Amino acid sequence: VYGTLGNHDGGKTFSQMVQLLEESNITLLNDEYVVIDDKLALVGRVDPSPIGGFNGLKRQDVSHLLKEIDSSMPTIVLDHTPSNLEQYSNDVDLILSGHTHRGQIFPGSLITNLVFEVDYGHFQKNADSPQIIVTSGVGTWGMPMRVGTNNEIVEIYIK
Numbered sequence: 595v596y597g598t599l600g601n602h603d604g605g606k607t608f609s610q611m612v613q614l615l616e617e618s619n620i621t622l623l624n625d626e627y628v629v630i631d632d633k634l635a636l637v638g639r640v641d642p643s644p645i646g647g648f649n650g651l652k653r654q655d656v657s658h659l660l661k662e663i664d665s666s667m668p669t670i671v672l673d674h675t676p677s678n679l680e681q682y683s684n685d686v687d688l689i690l691s692g693h694t695h696r697g698q699i700f701p702g703s704l705i706t707n708l709v710f711e712v713d714y715g716h717f718q719k720n721a722d723s724p725q726i727i728v729t730s731g732v733g734t735w736g737m738p739m740r741v742g743t744n745n746e747i748v749e750i751y752i753k
Contacts, residue, residue, distance in 0.1 A: 598640070672690050695735065698741075
């Protein structure tokens with residue numbers, strides 16, 4: 595099981611968060627990649643705007659990682675915040691994100707739709723660009739409620 599941190603995972607409890615994930619056998623990919631069964635490359639990104647910081651961990655330029663990956667192998671990127679998606683170009687097949695909560699409380703979805711090129715759902719700009727899936731997730735921020743959006747866990751089948 596692999597994961598990346600979101601912007602609310604930083605701050606005073608960052609070390610405890612990382613320890614909990616490690617104890618749960620979840621491998622964090624912090625601007626790193628793994629090759630799974632010689633069939634798939636999985637890249638995990640450091641979030642660009644952690645609230646309270648990640649104890650000095652900073653987001654790096656992704657281009658050096660992508661150059662290391664065999665281009666014939668499918669590549670999936672875990673990037674919590676769906677911004678600056680053009681950095682991946684056609685080097686990536688699929689980008690998985692969250693962050694937006696699909697606005698969480700209406701009319702927040704109208705705002706996230708303006709801020710992000712894709713704030714929810716499946717998107718592909720053209721046949722040569724990566725596919726992008728942004729989920730509304732299961733959690734909340736601020737008020738522990740949702741109005742006009744649903745919690746979700748997305749299940750993706752890759753052939």
